[in-house]
Amino acid sequence: QEFCEDIPLIGRTVVALDYINEELRPMTTEVKIIRDTGSEENLDAITIFHLPPQVYSNGSVTFEHGFPEAGKFVGLVTIRGEKEEYVSRFPFSVGAGGKSNLPYIIGVIVLAAVGAIFFMRSKKNKTVAA
Numbered sequence: 001q002e003f004c005e006d007i008p009l010i011g012r013t014v015v016a017l018d019y020i021n022e023e024l025r026p027m028t029t030e031v032k033i034i035r036d037t038g039s040e041e042n043l044d045a046i047t048i049f050h051l052p053p054q055v056y057s058n059g060s061v062t063f064e065h066g067f068p069e070a071g072k073f074v075g076l077v078t079i080r081g082e083k084e085e086y087v088s089r090f091p092f093s094v095g096a097g098g099k100s101n102l103p104y105i106i107g108v109i110v111l112a113a114v115g116a117i118f119f120m121r122s123k124k125n126k127t128v129a130a
Contacts, residue, residue, distance in 0.1 A: 006093040012066045013094075017077065019059040020110055023117055027081040028053040029061055036072035036091055048073070053080065070095025079113075084120065086113045 007013055019025060033049040034040065049065045067073075070093075077088040088109045 006096060007067065008095070010067045010070055010095040012064060014062065014064045017061040019056075021114055021117060022059070024079055024113075025057050025059050026055060027079050027084075028055055030054075030078045030080075031061065031063065032076040032078075033065065034074050034076065036074050040074075053078075067094040072096075084116075086116070088113075 017029075017031070029051075030053040031049070031051040032043070032047050034043060035046045035048060037046055040046075049063075051061070051063055072091065072093050075088075075090045075092065077090075079086045079088075090109070
């Protein structure tokens, strides 16, 4: 069984992100991991990992990163289409042990993204029908 939570130990970590909606597959996905400083003003200075925008047609983004020290971080996942952009922001800790509410945060983000897609699709269908 796989689940999301804080990363209990420092060192090499493999991260896998899977799309739950087929409509996201032709869009580009960009991933950043930043140090949680309480501000995202200067992203370049606090970015510790960057996966440039790319299309993942198989619906799965996998990468590995080595966390050399414990701390608090934020994952930023940006998915861009022709007219839409979805940004997921999820905080997590490394080397602190314990559980987080990351599964709940990701669940809410995914539900919001799916809702937005279906809202835009139904709006588009009404415009075409008119």
